[in-house]
Amino acid sequence: MVNIKILFPHPALLITNKKKKSIVISDLHIGFEDIILNNKANIKSSITKMLDQILILIDKYKPDELIILGDIKYSYKTISSSEYYLIPQFLSKISDKINVKIVKGNHDGNIENILPSNISFESTGFTIDKTYLCHGHTKFPNNLEYVNKIVMGHLHPRYKQKNNLLNGKQVWLIFKTNSKLINSDKININEIIILPSFNTELSNITKPQLYGKIISPIVKNLFSSITNVVILTLSGEIIGGLESIDYVL
Numbered sequence: 001m002v003n004i005k006i007l008f009p010h011p012a013l014l015i016t017n018k019k020k021k022s023i024v025i026s027d028l029h030i031g032f033e034d035i036i037l038n039n040k041a042n043i044k045s046s047i048t049k050m051l052d053q054i055l056i057l058i059d060k061y062k063p064d065e066l067i068i069l070g071d072i073k074y075s076y077k078t079i080s081s082s083e084y085y086l087i088p089q090f091l092s093k094i095s096d097k098i099n100v101k102i103v104k105g106n107h108d109g110n111i112e113n114i115l116p117s118n119i120s121f122e123s124t125g126f127t128i129d130k131t132y133l134c135h136g137h138t139k140f141p142n143n144l145e146y147v148n149k150i151v152m153g154h155l156h157p158r159y160k161q162k163n164n165l166l167n168g169k170q171v172w173l174i175f176k177t178n179s180k181l182i183n184s185d186k187i188n189i190n191e192i193i194i195l196p197s198f199n200t201e202l203s204n205i206t207k208p209q210l211y212g213k214i215i216s217p218i219v220k221n222l223f224s225s226i227t228n229v230v231i232l233t234l235s236g237e238i239i240g241g242l243e244s245i246d247y248v249l
Contacts, residue, residue, distance in 0.1 A: 002129045004151070004193065006172060007061070008236040010053060011196035013151065014061055017129055023057050024133065026069035026153025027197035029107065030090060031083040034074070046201035047086055051093060053198075058098055066098050069153045069195065070105020070135030077109040084114055092116050101126075105135040105154065136194070136216045149191045154216055156197045159231070159239065161247045166239060170196040173248055175219070176228035189222060196234065214249055 005014045013024040033045055054066065072091075073083045094100055101120040104111065112121055124141070125134030132140070132147045136154030157173040159166045173194040214220040231240040231248055240247065 002131050002149075004131070004149075006232070006236070007057065009234045010057060011170060011172075011198050011200070011234060012057055013193070013195065014063065015067075015128055015131070015151070020064040021061070022065045022067050022128070023054075023061060023063045024067045024069060024151060024195070025054070025198040026135070026195045027071045027105070027156060027199060027202070028068065029071055029074040029197070029199050029202050030087050031080050032074035032199070032202055034080050034082050046199050047090055049201065050199060051090060054094055055097070058094075064099065065101055066094060067101045067103070067133060069103050069133060069151070070137075071107040071153065071197075072102060072105070072111055073107055075109075076107055079110055079114060087111070088114050088116055091119055095119055103133065103135055106137040134218075136218055139217045140189075140221070148189060149193070150189055150218060151193045151195070152216070152218065153195045153197070155194050155219070155249075156202075157194055157231075157248050158196075159247055166233070170200065170234055171239070171248060172196060172230075172232040172234075174230040174232070175222065175226050176230075177222050177225045178227050192219065192222065194219075219249075 001017065003016045007014055015022045015024055028050060030047055073087060075083060091100060095116055095118050103122045103125055115121060124138060125132055127144065127147060130147055131149040131151060132144055133151045136152035157171050159169050159171050161167050175192040177190060214223060229242040229245050230238060231244055232238055
């Protein structure tokens with residue numbers, strides 16, 4: 001039996017079962033400042049803020065491991081000079097204190113070449129009991145018939161409604177569904193939890209995804225069978241449901 005708890009006000013989850021306790025985060029995009037700085041913007045690096053927040057979470061919740069659900073870096077196929085330097089240093093500081101497991105995201109091309117040797121690495125995703133953890137940019141595997149819940153990142157959910165005080169704010173997105181994934185008649189997912197990006201600086205300066213464009217095959221396949229939606233702010237307030245989904249996707 002898995003217990004999943006959102007760690008308000010942090011964009012992080014705590015997943016607990018009989019074997020271990022895991023903190024889950026997603027979408028760090030280390031190195032995105034390179035692009036911004038090349039455009040002559042002057043911003044403070046987000047990596048120090050993220051490291052501080054992770055260490056606070058580790059100290060408070062005493063987990064057995066930290067799981068990062070992809071997009072550790074910002075570039076796609078290449079590794080920038082700052083990523084080559086910053087990512088191993090960042091992960092080493094965390095893995096000195098706790099076990100770290102990484103799931104590869106769509107931005108993480110060749111990242112396995114710069115990971116510290118004590119980091120656990122998954123190319124697509126893995127399960128904790130009946131929960132599948134992944135980045136969210138690929139299709140759901142056909143061989144996980146026992147899975148009924150998905151935890152993922154990738155979408156960077158934010159509220160998008162003009163003239164609303166919440167416009168542009170990061171949100172949690174939880175889908176309830178009673179239907180089966182299109183690519184398997186035997187798999188029945190009843191909940192999807194989508195994490196906000198852990199890098200809050202990234203969300204403050206980048207544009208949301210295009211309205212009406214669902215960039216996750218998993219969410220796209222299940223979208224027509226959604227029965228309920230919960231949209232939560234980082235501090236935990238419910239700000240919408242199924243009627244508000246167009247403001248997030």
